Amino acid sequence: xxxxxxxxxxxxxxxxxxxxGGVFHGGIYIIQGAPGAGKTILGNQICFAHAATGRxxxxxxxxxxxxxxxxxxxxxxxxxxxxxxPDRVSFIGAFKILDDDGLRGLLDVVxxxxxxxxxxxxxxxxxxxxxxxxxxxxELKKFIHELQAQAAFTDCTMFLLTSAFDGQKFPPEHTMVDxxxxxxxxxxxxxxxxxxxxxKLRGGWFMGGRHSYRxxxxxxxxxxxxxxVLATPSVWDNADGPKxxxxxxxxxxxxxxxxxxxSVSVVMGPAGSGKTTAGLQFLFGGPPEEPAVHFGFHESPMxxxxxxxxxxxxxxxxxxxxxLLWRPQTExxxxxxxxxxxxxxxxxxxxxxVIDGIEGFAKLTDERKxxxxxxxxxxxxxxxxxxxxxxxxxxxxxxxxxGQPLAGVAPTGLSPxxxxxxxxxxxxxxxxxxxxxxxxKARDSKTDxxxxxxxxxEGGITLDEDYGRAERILRDIGHQNGNPQLPSADPRLTxx
Numbered sequence: 001x002x003x004x005x006x007x008x009x010x011x012x013x014x015x016x017x018x019x020x021g022g023v024f025h026g027g028i029y030i031i032q033g034a035p036g037a038g039k040t041i042l043g044n045q046i047c048f049a050h051a052a053t054g055r056x057x058x059x060x061x062x063x064x065x066x067x068x069x070x071x072x073x074x075x076x077x078x079x080x081x082x083x084x085x086p087d088r089v090s091f092i093g094a095f096k097i098l099d100d101d102g103l104r105g106l107l108d109v110v111x112x113x114x115x116x117x118x119x120x121x122x123x124x125x126x127x128x129x130x131x132x133x134x135x136x137x138x139e140l141k142k143f144i145h146e147l148q149a150q151a152a153f154t155d156c157t158m159f160l161l162t163s164a165f166d167g168q169k170f171p172p173e174h175t176m177v178d179x180x181x182x183x184x185x186x187x188x189x190x191x192x193x194x195x196x197x198x199x200k201l202r203g204g205w206f207m208g209g210r211h212s213y214r215x216x217x218x219x220x221x222x223x224x225x226x227x228x229v230l231a232t233p234s235v236w237d238n239a240d241g242p243k244x245x246x247x248x249x250x251x252x253x254x255x256x257x258x259x260x261x262x263s264v265s266v267v268m269g270p271a272g273s274g275k276t277t278a279g280l281q282f283l284f285g286g287p288p289e290e291p292a293v294h295f296g297f298h299e300s301p302m303x304x305x306x307x308x309x310x311x312x313x314x315x316x317x318x319x320x321x322x323x324l325l326w327r328p329q330t331e332x333x334x335x336x337x338x339x340x341x342x343x344x345x346x347x348x349x350x351x352x353x354v355i356d357g358i359e360g361f362a363k364l365t366d367e368r369k370x371x372x373x374x375x376x377x378x379x380x381x382x383x384x385x386x387x388x389x390x391x392x393x394x395x396x397x398x399x400x401x402x403g404q405p406l407a408g409v410a411p412t413g414l415s416p417x418x419x420x421x422x423x424x425x426x427x428x429x430x431x432x433x434x435x436x437x438x439x440x441k442a443r444d445s446k447t448d449x450x451x452x453x454x455x456x457x458e459g460g461i462t463l464d465e466d467y468g469r470a471e472r473i474l475r476d477i478g479h480q481n482g483n484p485q486l487p488s489a490d491p492r493l494t495x496x
Contacts, residue, residue, distance in 0.1 A: 009049075010045075011049025012222065013220075014222030015222045018196070019198060020207065024203055026152050028144070028147055028148055028178050029181065030127070030173065031161050031183065032180070032183070033164055033182060037164075039161045040070065041077065041215060041220055044123075044219075045219040045220055046121065051088035051089045051121075056089075056117055056121070058117060060091075060109075060110070060125065061092075061094070061125045062095045062106075066093075077217060078217055094106055103130060103133060110147065120155065121159075122157070122159070126161065127160040127161060137172040140171075140173060144177065148176070164184070178200075178203070182199060184196075184197075191331055194214060194215070211225055212334075223336045223339060224335065226334070226335050226378060227377040230377040233381050234385075235385070242261070243261070246285055247278075248460065250452065250454070250463030250465075251461075251463065260388075261386070261388055262383045264389045264418045264419055265282075265390045265420035265421070266358075266418045266420065267422045268422070269394075270424075274435060275394075276299065276304075277460050279354040279356050279390055281313065284314055284315075286388075288314075288317075291323070291350050291351055292318075293344065294353075295326075295341055295355050296354075296357060297329050297356070297360030297363075304324055305324070311458065312458045312459055313460060323350070329364070334365045345387060351386065354389075355392070358393050372416070376417050379418070391414075393414060421440040422439055423438050425438075425451075429477055430480065434473050435456070436452065436453055436470050450467035
């Protein structure tokens, strides 16, 4: 008999992570949820996953859909293996026995079939029917107790599928089983999102809280919350090394020689200020052989390619080392998108990453309170993976207010997760709009925080050598808006 402390993976993507590695051999687990939540799919998926490892599985139905109908539905899913039936995965219907002989008759069937077929994984679909057939809570508890004895004696792990309870009173079986997994659907406006929660896992650690899941062509796919999975980075962060270029010579000087390897830099600004251009220049700021990834929510890979070509950036010369990923802000699961991103970074061996429009992550969830923890976990993991990252963030488009040139820039939410913060501003002056840049933060570096005027032309962003023109623009904006207290700029200051 296998040790009770041994974990048994369910074989379901993401669920085993939530369970801390899986369930325990010889335990009994309830999977509950409303109709359509995916209980039957999950039960079959576990059976076929275990069968693939050499275990024999039995699926018992009680007043559910016929086996032929159920198997017809399961055949459309990639985990289904016709060759596993009936030797490694078998199906029986036991409702008539339950109806005729009660709970005792159903127990006899379970004992007989588990021993005769040498079953190691059993799914009982329709515990609610057993609940209704029991004459009392005590009889139901005795039934669960007998199942536990059978599971322990034969080292057979059992999963009991049932409908969601009304919430007024916990069913008696909840206190007796070794684990409880709930599947549910929540509405966010008109959008529905499936969520699972492990309420109980006797004898082991599990990842608490709600986690999103999806029913796919491959069955159930669960996506544990990123901030829970990456509560600590997957590897130790080693940030030693020389500074690296951000891809814009003038900005490197303002930052004291560049940015630290494995650091996170934020470029903030309103639409049209040059954030995406800065991101593209960052991609090409390292050695030609350095793998780089651009991940964005807005512009498609083709649009970015055309933009880079228009700026005369070497995008075509680096196709083998540059990867452009795009995730439109349609219906998606935050943790699924994050998992795909991290998987791609590992696959490509990325050393540089641009996330264009980091606020896109926040728009994938209605749980605003988790965004800060999510971003912190993501950025910590990127550092730990040795990736130097630049993210862009949208700010309000309010122009420059006289005497308050940084009004509308709110880096508070990003400051804890970024070593460097650069602000881009649009400064309307009469008929012309100027672009200005300043460094708001550069951790552990001597920083030039004076504003610079910049232009976007062939090659990308080009900064003024000094702050003179930027200062003159700010002074002239003050006079334009009726602030005579601000002195006019001395033309000798700008060299004009």
